[in-house]
Amino acid sequence: MPCTTILVGKKASVDGSTMIARNDDGRFDTKKLIVVDPSKQPKIYKNKSKLLTVELPDNPMRYTSTPNVTAKAGVWPANGINSANVGMTATETTTSNPRVMGADPYVKEGIGEEDLVLLVLPYIHSAREGVLRLGALLEQYGTYESNGIAFNDENEVWWLESIGGHHWMARRVKDEEYVIMPNQFGLDRFDFKDAFGDGKENLCSKDLMDFIKKYRLSDEISDEINPRLIFGSHTDADHVYNTPRGWYMARYFNPRTYYWDGENADYTPESDDIPWALVPERKISPEEVKYILSSYYQGTPYNPYGRGNDPRKGIYRSIGINRTSVMAVLQIRSWVPDAIKGVEWICFASNAFNSMFPLYVNVPSFPKYFSGTTEEMDITRNLYWGSRYLGVLADVSYGTSIIHIERYQSSTMNQGRAILNHYDALFAESNDLVLLEKANKEVAEMAQKETKKTLRLVLQEASNGMKNGFHRFDN
Numbered sequence: 001m002p003c004t005t006i007l008v009g010k011k012a013s014v015d016g017s018t019m020i021a022r023n024d025d026g027r028f029d030t031k032k033l034i035v036v037d038p039s040k041q042p043k044i045y046k047n048k049s050k051l052l053t054v055e056l057p058d059n060p061m062r063y064t065s066t067p068n069v070t071a072k073a074g075v076w077p078a079n080g081i082n083s084a085n086v087g088m089t090a091t092e093t094t095t096s097n098p099r100v101m102g103a104d105p106y107v108k109e110g111i112g113e114e115d116l117v118l119l120v121l122p123y124i125h126s127a128r129e130g131v132l133r134l135g136a137l138l139e140q141y142g143t144y145e146s147n148g149i150a151f152n153d154e155n156e157v158w159w160l161e162s163i164g165g166h167h168w169m170a171r172r173v174k175d176e177e178y179v180i181m182p183n184q185f186g187l188d189r190f191d192f193k194d195a196f197g198d199g200k201e202n203l204c205s206k207d208l209m210d211f212i213k214k215y216r217l218s219d220e221i222s223d224e225i226n227p228r229l230i231f232g233s234h235t236d237a238d239h240v241y242n243t244p245r246g247w248y249m250a251r252y253f254n255p256r257t258y259y260w261d262g263e264n265a266d267y268t269p270e271s272d273d274i275p276w277a278l279v280p281e282r283k284i285s286p287e288e289v290k291y292i293l294s295s296y297y298q299g300t301p302y303n304p305y306g307r308g309n310d311p312r313k314g315i316y317r318s319i320g321i322n323r324t325s326v327m328a329v330l331q332i333r334s335w336v337p338d339a340i341k342g343v344e345w346i347c348f349a350s351n352a353f354n355s356m357f358p359l360y361v362n363v364p365s366f367p368k369y370f371s372g373t374t375e376e377m378d379i380t381r382n383l384y385w386g387s388r389y390l391g392v393l394a395d396v397s398y399g400t401s402i403i404h405i406e407r408y409q410s411s412t413m414n415q416g417r418a419i420l421n422h423y424d425a426l427f428a429e430s431n432d433l434v435l436l437e438k439a440n441k442e443v444a445e446m447a448q449k450e451t452k453k454t455l456r457l458v459l460q461e462a463s464n465g466m467k468n469g470f471h472r473f474d475n
Contacts, residue, residue: 004245004319005092005181006289007150007157010334012178014283018157020150021289021329022089023351024078029325030069031078031384032373033346035365037062041122048074051109052141060122064344064361066326069373077117079328081342081361084125085154087330090116091147094161094185095233095242103215104164107142116149127151127158131170131203134160139205142166148181154334154341160203161187163231167211169195169204177277178253178284182245182319185232188276193223234272244269244302244316249292253280261300269302269316286329286345286356287413293327294320294351305398320352322391326384327351340427340436343420346370349388353395353405355412357383357447358420360436367444379455386451390458397462404461408454415446 008019024031041060046053048071063082067075079089091113111119119137124130130151142165151158159179160170169190173179179186192209195202205211212218218230247269251260257278258266267274296318297303304314329345342361347354359366373384380386394401423439426432 002183003092004183004293005089005148005150006249006292007159007173007179008284008289009157009173009175009177010155011175012280012284014285015333016335017331017333018152018154019286019289019329019331020087020089020152020157021293021327022079022092022150023293023319023324024326025321025323026325028323029076030373030375031066031326031348032069033064033066033366033370035062035363036065037364038122045115045119047115052111052115054119054141056119057123063121065117066328069375074114075118076114078326079330080117080121081330081344082121082124083362085332085338085341086121086124086126086130087152087332087342088117088121088130088149089328089330090149092181093183094146094148095183095238096146096164096185096231097233099215099217100164100231103211103217104166106144107165108144110142110144110165111137112143112145113147127153127156131158131160135168135170135203135205138162138168139166146185148186152330152332154332161185163208167205167208169208169227172201173277176279178280179277180246180249182242184238184242185228186276187227190225190227191223192225238272239270240315241317243271243274245319246274247271248295248297248319250274250278252292253284254278256281286331289329290345290347290351290356292319296320296352320350322350324350329356336424337427337431339431339433340424347387348384350391353391354387355409357412357443358416359440359443362433363436363440367441369444369448380452383447383451386455390451390455393458393462397458397465400461400465401458404454404457408450412447412450416443419443419446
């Protein structure tokens with residue numbers, strides 16, 4: 001599924017937390033945020049096509065999930081945090097090349113995005129453990145698509161990419177780095193010596209080096225390789241759809257590290273070698289993760305909402321695209337008690353026009369404004385539908401509505417942060433888990449109030465811009 005991912009190591013974040021986040025850019029899928037109790041986790045999993053059957057362990061943990069409202073096409077959980085404070089987001093659809101796919105073809109009855117969170121997240125106690133469980137599943141069942149999957153705990157962030165039908169490799173994100181992933185095979189460095197040794201920062205399928213040699217995927221094999229050159233793609237489509245997003249994200253967090261614009265640019269929107277990971281020039285917050293995953297090339301000639309007739313407007317695929325279903329920043333904090341380490345910052349529909357709300361995950365359920373999404377549109381009682389409707393109205397009245405969107409985003413994120421700080425302090429004094437449900441309810445009430453208010457304002461702006469309008473002034 002076309003998506004955009006960002007990963008943040010604990011020394012790259014403003015507060016020492018780890019963060020993984022992804023725009024789930026589906027087919028306008030209707031989404032909700034729920035808590036899955038262990039009693040609701042299946043013992044035997046069968047995907048929607050009934051081609052895959054997996055026997056699951058007997059000891060699942062509680063976890064959060066953002067599944068489709070209806071399971072007509074499967075569950076598609078997208079992301080979540082479990083009760084061991086481990087986060088997972090799945091998946092970033094990636095690219096490959098015929099050399100790889102001819103050597104290890106996809107497996108029609110294998111695992112994929114529809115299944116991964118459900119098959120892995122309830123059973124892992126660390127980010128590294130998530131890599132190992134998923135790697136074993138890929139080797140056993142194979143996959144029907146190329147994917148990138150992220151895991152985080154309070155100390156580490158790991159990124160795994162599938163290779164062909166059965167192979168995989170993973171790297172630990174360095175604490176001081178952030179990672180950008182725009183629907184393309186991302187890893188640009190890998191250490192086989194470490195992977196086949198201590199495995200501190202590199203892990204892979206046991207036969208990966210033999211696989212490369214057997215099928216002559218590269219004539220230069222050493223302990224350290226650039227996997228992107230071996231397993232990735234470098235197509236014209238990448239230069240319109242993928243690499244521009246990587247360019248814009250890196251340009252935002254590292255504006256002075258490289259030259260990004262002009263004839264002497266180190267990297268352009270169509271460069272194939274934009275680094276997978278960088279040390280940011282400033283520390284990264286959840287709010288900045290939201291901003292970059294909402295972006296559409298502001299400040300560049302490629303902004304589709306830009307003024308004038310520049311032919312470059314809208315030529316590249318935006319990060320904050322119209323068909324995003326859900327985005328979650330999965331934050332694991334190390335400085336608070338275990339019960340409140342996991343915070344899921346959630347937003348629905350097109351990020352360019354929505355807002356993000358922090359929720360504690362160690363709860364039996366979420367407020368219905370987040371969890372009770374209906375298949376039938378209800379813009380006042382479901383954040384998903386309110387956000388989606390808001391985006392459509394703001395898009396058609398962008399020039400007059402963007403001020404209301406900016407105020408909405410600022411107000412709600414300010415209030416959300418204040419609620420989080422308030423209940424962090426209360427919980428530190430009492431260790432009362434009921435406080436977490438109370439906090440989430442307060443966030444939901446605030447979100448509903450502010451979203452309805454902004455819907456009214458933007459509806460008025462869109463109404464004023466209708467093409468059948470006409471004004472006559474009689475004196």
